[in-house]
Amino acid sequence: MTTRVNPLSRRLIAPLRWAALLSLLVSVGVFFAGAGAAQAAPACGVLSAGAASQANDAVRSACGLIGTPYSWGGGHGSKPGPTYGLCDSANGAPNDCNVRGLDCSGMVRYAYYLAVGEDVINGTTRTQWPTSRAVARYHRADGTAPLLPGDLVFFGNTASTIHHVAMYLGQGWIVEAPYSGGYVRVAALSSHGDYYGAVRLYGSSTTPPQPGGGKYWVDTFANAPVFGSPTSTAGTGTLYQGTNYVYCKTWGREVSSGGSFNHWWLRTDPDVGPSGQWVSAFYLSRWGNDTAKDNNGTVIPNC
Structure with missing residues (x-):
């Protein structure tokens, strides 16, 4: 016995099937469009804070x-x-x-x-x-x-x-x-x-330790000029030869003589001049090129 489908039913079912298919396609399209948007690259630029x-x-x-x-x-x-x-x-x-x-x-x-x-x-x-x-x-x-x-x-x-x-x-x-x-x-x-x-390559933008913070004791082999920044060439005072304290280090201009050189600069309070100045780690007695450690061999922290 053959089951016959009412022609009216056919006319109702076909649109429903197309509607369901269209809904599925739209859903898939929305899904992939959303995934694409999530992966879209932002405009090139500084996207977070804290860097130098x-x-x-x-x-x-x-x-x-x-x-x-x-x-x-x-x-x-x-x-x-x-x-x-x-x-x-x-x-x-x-x-x-x-x-x-x-x-x-x-x-x-x-x-x-x-x-x-x-x-x-x-x-x-x-x-x-x-x-x-x-x-x-x-x-x-x-x-x-x-x-x-x-x-x-x-x-x-x-x-x-x-x-x-x-x-x-x-x-x-x-x-x-x-x-x-x-x-x-x-x-x-x-x-x-x-x-x-x-x-x-450069320290973060946080404020360097100020006088009264942690101190690292170092020996210097000569009276050393100090400067207002690690890139300045205008001296602001003098750190006398001997045992001195520093707070932290940052990378700056090179100080060199012969085969010796150092790019590290140490924040310190000099004997002559304002506090919170910078002296080259070139003047450290115990260490070599591009090294900045205290007398115990502890690496001086970054500013």
């Missing part, structure tokens, strides 16, 4: 490079800035000697040069990672919570296999020169699965 002014300026400089072509080996001339790269098919760069641009390490080098007027982070990714200019260093185990804008974030499973560097913007975002054929862009840090660690 030099680091914030470096972020702004890097953002000004958005759209610059990637070029394998680009940016590694005698001065920072875009250059023609290397043609290297083995590294996915068959035409980069014909492309004027920046690779990842050349991009961060140039951004900091534009920001501070000094070539502070020359080299490739693997030589940038161990830089002695770091005022702070973080590893994968530290997570990303300590990161501040301007930090250089490195990718690779080990120190010897680091292969990429980018600049942190804040809130989980980076600016990077990604790969041959690409352009400087904003991306999610999480888009790289092998985050290794980060380097900070």
Whole structure:
């Protein structure tokens, strides 16, 4: 026996099926549209607070490079800035000697040069990672919570296999020169699965410890001039030779003589001049180049 369907029922069921299908398609579209919106990159800029002014300026400089072509080996001339790269098919760069641009390490080098007027982070990714200019260093185990804008974030499973560097913007975002054929862009840090660690080149924007805070005792081998800032060249007083106390350190201009040099500056109260001045760690008696420790060997904390 054949069951017959009322023609009126057919006319009612068909629109209902189409309505259900349309509703499903709309739901799927909304879902994927929502997912896309959640992953949309923000405008390039300083996305969180707390970084040093030099680091914030470096972020702004890097953002000004958005759209610059990637070029394998680009940016590694005698001065920072875009250059023609290397043609290297083995590294996915068959035409980069014909492309004027920046690779990842050349991009961060140039951004900091534009920001501070000094070539502070020359080299490739693997030589940038161990830089002695770091005022702070973080590893994968530290997570990303300590990161501040301007930090250089490195990718690779080990120190010897680091292969990429980018600049942190804040809130989980980076600016990077990604790969041959690409352009400087904003991306999610999480888009790289092998985050290794980060380097900070300038101290945070928090106020340095003031007189009355923790003191670190150091010996100086000569009377040392003091200055109002780690970059100033106008002396403000003198710290006498002998045992003195300092509060903290920050990176600044180089003081050198012969083969000895130091970029660290120590906040102190001099014997002559106002309190809260800066003396070069070059004058420490017990330590070598770019080292800033107290007499017990304790690393003096960053300001």
